[in-house]
Amino acid sequence: MAAGSQHKSTAQSPYPKSKVPLYDGMNKIPGGLMLIPLILGSIVGTFAPGFLALGNFTTALFQASALPLIGVLIFATGMQITLRTSGPVLATSAVILLCKSIIPATIVVLLGQMVGIEGILGVSILALLVAVDNSNGGIWLAFTGRYGRERDRGAYIASAVNDGPFFSLLFLGVAGLAEIPFTLLLAAVIPLLLGVVVGNLDAKWTEVMRPVPNIVIPFFAFALGTGINLGNVLTGGLSGLVVGLVATLFTGVLGYFGYRWLLRRGKESGIGIASATTAGNAIATPAIIGAADPTFAPFVEIATAQVASAVLVSAVLAPLLAAYVLKRQGGMRDAPDGAVDPAGEVKDITPHSDVIGTTENDTRFGATKPGTGPRPIDDNPRL
Numbered sequence: 001m002a003a004g005s006q007h008k009s010t011a012q013s014p015y016p017k018s019k020v021p022l023y024d025g026m027n028k029i030p031g032g033l034m035l036i037p038l039i040l041g042s043i044v045g046t047f048a049p050g051f052l053a054l055g056n057f058t059t060a061l062f063q064a065s066a067l068p069l070i071g072v073l074i075f076a077t078g079m080q081i082t083l084r085t086s087g088p089v090l091a092t093s094a095v096i097l098l099c100k101s102i103i104p105a106t107i108v109v110l111l112g113q114m115v116g117i118e119g120i121l122g123v124s125i126l127a128l129l130v131a132v133d134n135s136n137g138g139i140w141l142a143f144t145g146r147y148g149r150e151r152d153r154g155a156y157i158a159s160a161v162n163d164g165p166f167f168s169l170l171f172l173g174v175a176g177l178a179e180i181p182f183t184l185l186l187a188a189v190i191p192l193l194l195g196v197v198v199g200n201l202d203a204k205w206t207e208v209m210r211p212v213p214n215i216v217i218p219f220f221a222f223a224l225g226t227g228i229n230l231g232n233v234l235t236g237g238l239s240g241l242v243v244g245l246v247a248t249l250f251t252g253v254l255g256y257f258g259y260r261w262l263l264r265r266g267k268e269s270g271i272g273i274a275s276a277t278t279a280g281n282a283i284a285t286p287a288i289i290g291a292a293d294p295t296f297a298p299f300v301e302i303a304t305a306q307v308a309s310a311v312l313v314s315a316v317l318a319p320l321l322a323a324y325v326l327k328r329q330g331g332m333r334d335a336p337d338g339a340v341d342p343a344g345e346v347k348d349i350t351p352h353s354d355v356i357g358t359t360e361n362d363t364r365f366g367a368t369k370p371g372t373g374p375r376p377i378d379d380n381p382r383l
Helices: 002-012 022-027 032-047 056-062 066-079 087-115 125-132 137-147 150-154 156-162 166-174 182-201 203-209 212-225 230-262 266-275 280-292 294-329
Strands: none
Touching: 022 032, 032 212, 032 230, 032 280, 032 294, 056 212, 066 182, 066 203, 066 212, 066 280, 087 125, 087 150, 087 156, 087 166, 087 230, 087 266, 125 166, 125 230, 125 280, 125 294, 137 150, 137 156, 137 266, 137 294, 150 156, 166 182, 166 280, 182 203, 212 280, 230 266, 230 294, 266 294, 280 294
16 A cells, blocks of 8 residues: 555656655655755854855845745735634634633743743843744644544644744734834734635635645745854753753643643544644744834844754654654554655655645545545544
8 A cells, every 4th residue: 555655646746856855855854944054054044144245136035025925924914814614613713822822922922021021041022933833734734634524634724823923923922022013913904805705716825825835835935044143052952952841741731622622522532732833934933022112132043042952852743742642542543545744754645735624535624525535433424
């Protein structure tokens, strides 16, 4: 079966064989499409800053492109949010937003009001907030494509909503920890809202824009990396690992109990732990907040390094922990052909399925066609 699946995947691939599999190599590392260009950018910014000062297209693309490309990404993400969404999907999305964004962010800003924006133990409130108020939609789709149900895969909507700097800006502004003008909050969400409108009006354009994340992420990651000094990365590296560990365990527990108590998923509640990730795009958020409120500018560089570490830690730990809990509680579902492993490596999928679906049998938002997909774990499976 494995050999046949590999042959099928190769036969269906629209891409020629790579002489050097750079793209596949990056994707073998959790969050690699963001992390590797970020590291390369930081190397260039630290040791060869003159290259970035050449001007013209070189400077525009490799140093000054981050914010425009992030705007394009947010617009494309909004296009994937449709109004044709079932009640169970909306309920699951709401619980994930509550447990992965709203509750953790509220606790962090309350902590900030007690200890100040400097934070605790060398970790600023900026780094803590950015690490806990968003989630990695790619990891979520990869995990739920193998172990989840249709409502779980459809809850990718939550990652589309909490992706980007909006939640961080909103909570800092509401808590009074930052002077965030309302117009800036509005400006942060307008690309997402316009994407939702356009995506619901023109499905063809949505399909055209589907590859955008894989196109723009490496470029804006490199541009962000040029502003990171490797000396500060070494200083914040260990604390970044701690941030990733704490964020994963804390939000993972919330996700688990959200599934168990609010969604009443029983032995499938471990799926909620897979939401306990930090999105690769979050690496850009400290710089955006620092530009919005200069009070946070001194924390931006180290916070960016800490968030980058948290992205990697959570991308590895969250799906492994979720799979362990599912197996212990008897909620593990059989994987269909072309599924993904717990670490997020997608196998035998269509070229753009990492954005919305996760297997070749998935339709929009990962809905499985009748007669296909994983074997149910009981006689009366829920959606």
